[in-house]
Amino acid sequence: MNKVIEKLIALNDIDAMLKDAESEEYKRLGFQTKEQCIENLKKMRDEIAASIPKSILRRYEKLKKKYGRGIAPVVNNICTNCFMQMPTEVASKTDKNEKVETCENCGIIIYWT
Numbered sequence: 001m002n003k004v005i006e007k008l009i010a011l012n013d014i015d016a017m018l019k020d021a022e023s024e025e026y027k028r029l030g031f032q033t034k035e036q037c038i039e040n041l042k043k044m045r046d047e048i049a050a051s052i053p054k055s056i057l058r059r060y061e062k063l064k065k066k067y068g069r070g071i072a073p074v075v076n077n078i079c080t081n082c083f084m085q086m087p088t089e090v091a092s093k094t095d096k097n098e099k100v101e102t103c104e105n106c107g108i109i110i111y112w113t
């Protein structure tokens, strides 16, 4: 798999964790643990983000604002963000996950499972 895609997936996971960590229910962990956790996640996020090409990172951030995430897996040829079926010519490509691609319908960055 393309390294940038791997990093985007990791970034997406961290963003989801940060969202959880900043939510109310996370408070049961106690303040110290929570603060430490968020600090570590943010540090990790910065490191990963710094290694992603700027134009792709910008696109990811824009998508995140719009959809709550910047990348989505394609499962059974269906985009899990908008639930549109991928066109046959896209679904039959042999170089899947080798470069950063977007869903033709919703524009989210996609990867193939």
Ligand SMILES: [Zn+2]
Pocket (backbone or CB within 6 Å): 079, 080, 081, 082, 083, 084, 103, 104, 105, 106, 107, 108
């Ligand atoms: Zn889509």
